[in-house]
Amino acid sequence: EAGVTQFPSHSVIEKGQTVTLRCDPISGHDNLYWYRRVMGKEIKFLLHFVKESKQDESGMPNNRFLAERTGGTYSTLKVQPAELEDSGVYFCASTPTVADRGNEQYFGPGTRLTVT
Amino acid sequence: RKEVEQDPGPFNVPEGATVAFNCTYSNSASQSFFWYRQDCRKEPKLLMSVYSSGNEDGRFTAQLNRASQYISLLIRDSKLSDSATYLCAVNRRLTGGGNKLTFGTGTQLKVEL
Numbered sequence: 664e665a666g667v668t669q670f671p672s673h674s675v676i677e678k679g680q681t682v683t684l685r686c687d688p689i690s691g692h693d694n695l696y697w698y699r700r701v702m703g704k705e706i707k708f709l710l711h712f713v714k715e716s717k718q719d720e721s722g723m724p725n726n727r728f729l730a731e732r733t734g735g736t737y738s739t740l741k742v743q744p745a746e747l748e749d750s751g752v753y754f755c756a757s758t759p760t761v762a763d764r765g766n767e768q769y770f771g772p773g774t775r776l777t778v779t
Numbered sequence: 780r781k782e783v784e785q786d787p788g789p790f791n792v793p794e795g796a797t798v799a800f801n802c803t804y805s806n807s808a809s810q811s812f813f814w815y816r817q818d819c820r821k822e823p824k825l826l827m828s829v830y831s832s833g834n835e836d837g838r839f840t841a842q843l844n845r846a847s848q849y850i851s852l853l854i855r856d857s858k859l860s861d862s863a864t865y866l867c868a869v870n871r872r873l874t875g876g877g878n879k880l881t882f883g884t885g886t887q888l889k890v891e892l
Contacts, residue, residue: 698880705783706823706866706882711873719873754822758878766811766830766870766878770822 665690667771669755675777681743684774686755688737694758695738696768697730701751709753712738724749745778752776782806783869785883792890796857800886802867803849811878812850814841815866817885823866827852857890864888 668687676682688695697709709728710720714735723730727746732738742749752775756768785802792798804812811830815823827834829850833842840853850869854861864885870878 694878696880705781705884706880708879708881711879719879722879756880767813767825767828768878768880769825770815772822775820 667755667757667769669753669771669774671774672772673775673777675779676745677779678747679744681741682745682776684740684742684753684776686738686740686771688755688757689759689769691759692757692769693735693760695732696756696758697738697740698754698756698770699751700754700773701748706754709740742776745776747778750776750778780805781883782881783867783883785867785886787884787886789887789889792857792888794857794859794890794892796890797853797855798857798888799851799853800865800867800888801849801851802883803847804867804869804881805848806869806871806881807845807848809869809871811870812841812843813868813870813880814839814850814852815868815882817864817866819864823868823882826865854888857888859890859892862888862890 670685695712700706708722712732752773755771814826816826817823827841829841838855866885867883868880
């Protein structure tokens, strides 16, 4: 079974530019999560999708961040315009909806974003 | 106070040693707990889930103490390949049935010859 995949693996952009990150969850996983780790800090929750619906976006830093999951398959996270403090590693995770295993989140390799 | 706290280490231990990490959490409503392993520049990989009082998998034992709000991870007979950062994660149920993980900053383990 293929794991969670993310694209690109690295992105270097200038302040003010736009970047779009993509996450493909494990096939059949309805729950998709975005997390971020900035340098020296812990991994922090950004938001959660169930299929195509945003269930919780309490962790989104501000309105420069927009996440979508059209069709309930892959998800995108767009940062526009990017600021220096947005640099970090953006992880995506997914979980199945089966109750007894629904808590275990499987992470993708992450996208390392550097804003210069 | 952080919601999940871990000693950042590093813990430097000789091969074959037993090492234990603790993690404390502040939200008593937390429902399930996890240990993840993260290698340098890689994603967190699920190591163990802790739903009740504890869990054992080979050389790894995780224990949960709800009264004192801490989770521990014990590694016996440590191997060079165990060198990594160990992340404690605490789960809380979200509206809509999903789960939010809150992570500690991780504990770095270095196993040496």
